[in-house]
Amino acid sequence: GAGVSQSPSNKVTEKGKDVELRCDPISGHTALYWYRQSLGQGLEFLIYFQGNSAPDKSGLPSDRFSAERTGGSVSTLTIQRTQQEDSAVYLCASSVGPFADNEKLFFGSGTQLSVL
Amino acid sequence: KNEVEQSPQNLTAQEGEFITINCSYSVGISALHWLQQHPGGGIVSLFMLSSGKKKHGRLIATINIQEKHSSLHITASHPRDSAVYICAVNMGTSGSRLTFGEGTQLTVNP
Numbered sequence: 001g002a003g004v005s006q007s008p009s010n011k012v013t014e015k016g017k018d019v020e021l022r023c024d025p026i027s028g029h030t031a032l033y034w035y036r037q038s039l040g041q042g043l044e045f046l047i048y049f050q051g052n053s054a055p056d057k058s059g060l061p062s063d064r065f066s067a068e069r070t071g072g073s074v075s076t077l078t079i080q081r082t083q084q085e086d087s088a089v090y091l092c093a094s095s096v097g098p099f100a101d102n103e104k105l106f107f108g109s110g111t112q113l114s115v116l
Numbered sequence: 117k118n119e120v121e122q123s124p125q126n127l128t129a130q131e132g133e134f135i136t137i138n139c140s141y142s143v144g145i146s147a148l149h150w151l152q153q154h155p156g157g158g159i160v161s162l163f164m165l166s167s168g169k170k171k172h173g174r175l176i177a178t179i180n181i182q183e184k185h186s187s188l189h190i191t192a193s194h195p196r197d198s199a200v201y202i203c204a205v206n207m208g209t210s211g212s213r214l215t216f217g218e219g220t221q222l223t224v225n226p
Contacts, residue, residue: 033214043202043216056213091159105149105214107159 002026004108006092012114013082021077021111025094032075033095033105034067038088046090049075050097082115089113119143122203122217129224135190137220139203142184149214150177150188151202159202162188193224 005024013019025032034046045059049069057067064083069075079086089110123138139148150162163170163177165186170177174193179186190197203217 035214042218043204043214045213045215048213059213093159104161104164105151106161107151109158 004092004094004106006090006108006111008111009109010112010114012116014116015084016081018078018080019082019113021079021090021113023075023077023092023094023108025073025075025092026106027073028096029094029106030072030097031095032069033093034075034077035091035093036088037091037110038085041088043091046077079113082113084115087113087115118218119207119215120203120205120217122201122220124220125218126221127223129193129222131194131224131226133193133224135193135197135222135224137188137201137203137222139186139188139217140184141186141203141205141215143207145184145205145207147206148179148186149204149206150186151204153200153202153219155199162201190222195224195226198223 004026007022011019030051032049035043036046037043047054047060047067048056051072052069064080067077089112091110092108093105095105120141129135147164147166149164152160152162165177165179174191176189188201200219200221202219204214207215
């Protein structure tokens with residue numbers, strides 16, 4: 001596609017429910033990143049994929065959070081048993097490959113998750 | 117102390133003014149990014165730097181690796197430049213994880 005696409009753009013859920021957030025990176029981009037931005041906070045790294053593998057998942061805040069990537073393309077971030085503190089904008093970004101000179105990140109427009 | 121610090125946190129300028137936003141970091145990095153986040157939340161990557169200086173239109177980014185410092189300059193500022201500007205760094209050799217500054221809220225008044 002022309003850009004990084006995320007869906008849904010907004011998700012309201014009840015505490016305790018599971019949610020899935022989707023990211024379609026730019027075609028051909030092998031590197032994919034998930035970040036989140038809580039209200040009034042800075043951006044926080046969650047996980048990095050290179051192809052289908054996740055060499056760095058150190059930013060996932062708890063074992064309720066998981067992510068997968070299939071076919072070197074679409075990625076899904078799953079949050080189980082959502083809590084109110086999970087409310088945030090979840091941003092996906094992709095780049096052509098692992099960070100190297102002149103590599104830029106391309107961000108999706110994010111999923112606003114609200115846990116009631 | 118944050119590993120990436122930006123200053124100022126908030127900046128208000130008049131249209132046409134020259135603007136500088138600063139970013140300092142505390143450890144060795146492989147690259148530094150300047151990002152722009154618009155009021156609607158969309159994030160745009162402005163620059164990625166590992167050394168020297170880059171220019172794109174009215175925007176100029178510089179980095180001094182020895183001093184662990186980068187600056188983003190906006191010449192002839194315009195109200196449409198109003199946004200949050202975020203500095204982010206790739207620390208160490210793995211390169212995969214970005215550590216973000218807290219951002220600088222820029223408001224350019226007409």
